[in-house]
Amino acid sequence: MFKKILNIFFIISICILFSKDVFAFEFVKLTNNPLSVSYIDNYANQLQANIFKEGDIYKGIFAINKPPETYYSLGYFESTNGVDWQMKKEVLNTGADLSNPSVIKTQTGYLLFLTRYDDNTVYRIYSSTCDFDFNCSSNLSQVIMPNTSNYSEKKGVFAGRPFKQDNRTYLFFGAWGGDGFKIKLAYSDDLVTWQRCQYAFLYGGDGPFPYQENNNLYLFYHKSDSSGIRLAKTSLPLSCDSNFEDQGYQLTRDQSYDQRHMIFPSILNDNGGLKLYYSGLGSDSRWRLNLACTGQACLLPTPTPTPSPTLVPTTTPTLIPTPYALTPIIIIPGFMASWNREAILHNQTVDYSAWKLQNFVKEYDGLINTLKNIGYQENVNLFLFPYDWRQSIEKTTDDFYSYLQTKIWNDDPNQKMNIVGHSLGGLVGRIFAQKNKEKINQIISVGSPHFGAAQFYKPLEAGEIDRANTFLWLAEKIVLILNKSTLESDRVTIANRFPVAKDVFPTFNFLKDTTGNEISINDLSIKNSFLTFYNQTFSEIFPLFTAIFGEKDKNTLAGYIIEPQNGLDQLLGNYPDGKPIESYSDLGDYLILSKSASQDIDSEKFYFDHGEIITKKEAIKKILSLLNINFGDDQIVEGQITRISSSLIFMIKSPATMRVEFENNIYTEDEGIIFIPDAKSGSYSLKVQGTDQGKYEVVVGQISENNDIWESINGEITQSPSSSQIDNYNIPYNNQTAFSIFPPPTLATEVAPTVAATVTLVPTSTPQPTSSTSNSISPSIIASSSNEIPISKESSPAVLGISSSQEELITPTVEVTKQLVVKKEIKKSLNIWDYIWPSVTSLILGGIGYLFRKKILKK
Known part of the structure; x- marks a missing residue:
C-alpha cells in the first residue's frame, strides 16, 4: 500500500514539474504568420503596430522605415480581412525616430500617441491631433516626460496606450531605468494635462494594451526579457490604486x-473571439506582424497550441514604495491662468471645481516639475488651485477653503500646508492666511500687489485699458471684448464683470496734479476698502510670510499726472477723480511696483520681471530654500514665459467646435479657446465644425507688436447631421501690425448706382461639390461637406475693438473707405463713437440751449 502511495506521489510531482503555462485565454497562432504587409512610398520595414477595427475595416498605425533612413516614421494601414495589410499613407515623418503608436477617437478625429527618441538618448511620449483621414499634425504635444534624474526613468518613457473610463482617460505606459523595465499609469480629464499615478507595477513589463471584458480589465503586455506576452487582470473601475493580478503567459x-x-x-474582440496582433522578431532579425486568436476569431484554420516548458506562473507582487511625509504645497496662479468655458464665454455661474489651468500657460511648469523631481506627487502633496480670477478676492478665498477641505482636510483635518502664490495668486493666498492662520505652515508671495496696482485706475474710472504684454492686460481685454454692449459703458462693464479690479485698486498715493502735488487716496471717489482693512493686520502673519519680488529698473507704472475731467467725461461719468495726461514710473518688475510686492523685512529681491520671477531657476531655488526643501541643481527645471505679443486668440460661443491650421500645425480648441503664442505672420485656416444646428460666433483676437484687433465671425450650422458641416475661414495675420480680417470694400462699390446683394455667412443647405478656393465670391460647400466661407465686410461680423498707440497712423484710407461703405450698405457702424456722438451732441446742444435761454430770461 505504501509503495502505491509513493508511486502516485511521484507521478503527481512529475506532472507538476513539466506542466505548461496556465493560459487565461487559449490563443492559437495563425498558420499563415507572418502576415502580408504591402508598402508605398519606398517604405519597406515595420516595427510595432497598433491595430483597431471600425465597421468592417481593420485599421492600423505602424512604425515603419524607409531605407536608407535610419529612423522609424508612422504610417496608416488598412485590411479588409485582418490578415492582408496595405499601406494607405504616411502619417508622420519628422526625421526623428517615432514608435509605439496608439490612438483614441475624438470629436474631430483622433488623438495619436507616439514615442519619440529625442537626441538618440531618451524616450518621451507625445501626442498629435489627426482628422478622420489621419492627416496628423507634426506639431507634437508633450504627454509624459521622463524624470531623467530619477534612477527608475533615466532611459525614458514609451508605449503609451489609452483606456477611456467615463470622462477620464487613463494612459498605460512603459518606463526604463536602472532598475529595468516597468509599467506605469497616468490619467487626464481633457487629453491635455496628464497626472501620473504614484506607483509603478508589473516590473519587467512593456508595451501594455488594456482590454475590457465585463467588469474586468485585462492588461496584455510583453516581457522585456523576450520570453513572451503575458496578461494581468484587475477589477473595474480603474484607479491609481488598482491592483493587477498576474494571469500568466498568453504566447511564447x-x-x-x-x-x-x-x-x-x-487586442480585438472579433467574430466571437479575440484577435491578438503582435510584432515578432524572427531568426532572420526582421520584425513582422503576426496574429493569434481564440475561438473562431481567426479567418483561417488554426493549429493546436504548441506546449511550452514554462512553469506555472505565480502572481507578480506590486512594489509599493512608502511616500515621504511631505508638507503639502498648493500653488495659486495669477491672472488669466485659469479658464472655464461656461463662466467666461457665457457668463454662467459654475462651481470652483470646474475651473482648470489653461493648457498654454507654461509659467508654473518649472516649479511643478521641480517639485516632482524632488519627490512631490500631484494630488497627493502637490496641488494647483485654478479659480475665477474675475471675482472678488473674498469669494476666491472662500472657494480656496472649500478646495482644501475636499483635497486635504476631509482626510486630515489638522494638516497644515505651504502656499506659493504668483501675482494675484499670492494676494489670494495671503488674505486666506490672514483668515486661517492656524492652517498655514508657510506662505510665499511672488510678485504680488499687496498694496494694489496703478494699472486699475483707468479701467475703473473710464473703462480704458493700457496695452501691455501681460496676462493682466489680456484678462481685462477679454472680459471687455466678450461683454461689450451698447447698453452700458466699458467702465460699467469692467465694474460688473471684473469686480477683482476694485480689490487691487492702489492703497498708496499714485495721482499728482499738473503742478506735481500728490493727491491723497482718501480724496478719491473710488477707495479700496478691502485691502485697507486687511493691511491693518497684515503684520500678524509675517512670521509665516515671505515676499519674493522682482526689480528690473524704474520702468514700472507708479501713477498718473491728471487734469480735471472735461465736459464729455462728465456726461459719460468718466474720470470723476481726474483724467490722466501723463504717467510716471518707479522700481518694479514692469507690472507690480517693488513697494507693493515687497513686505516684511525678510523680502527677497531678484533682478527679474513679472514672468521671470516665477520661472527662473534662481527664483525656484529660493522658494525651495524658504520652504526648507532639500534639492540638487539637476532637479531644478525652469518654466516658460508666455508671450502675449504677438499672438492669435480664437474663442467660440456656439453649437460647434473649431480648429486652426497653419504650416502643417493644427491647433485644437480647449474649452472653447485657441491661443497661439508667438504667432508667425501668414494665412491661418479656421475650421468650424457643427455639433448641433444653430448660429455660432467666433471671436478672433489679433495681437501684434504695434496694435491689437478683435473681430467677430458669425455663421450658422444648418446641415444634418451637424457634424457634416465644416465652415472654413481664411485669417490673414501680420505679427507686426494687425489689420482687419475683413477685406476692405473699394470706392467703386461706393459710387456704383446699384447696391450689391449682401453675402451671407449661412452655408447652402444642399452639398454642392466645387473646386472653389477661399477666393470665391460666394460661399459654397466644397468636398466632404466643408464650406469655404469668404470673409467679407458685407457679412457684417462685428469689429469688437482696436487698440494701438499708433492707431491713427495705420491705414487711414482703409478706415475712411470702411466708413463710407458701412453707412451705405449695411447701415451699421463699426466705430462705437458713431453710436455715442449723436447722443453726446444732443446733450451738448441741449445744455448750451438751456444755458442760453436761462441767460436771456434772466436779462
Missing part, C-alpha cells in the same frame, strides 16, 4: 518568425 516564442522577441500586443 516558438516559431521562426518570433524566435527572438514578441512585442506590442493589440
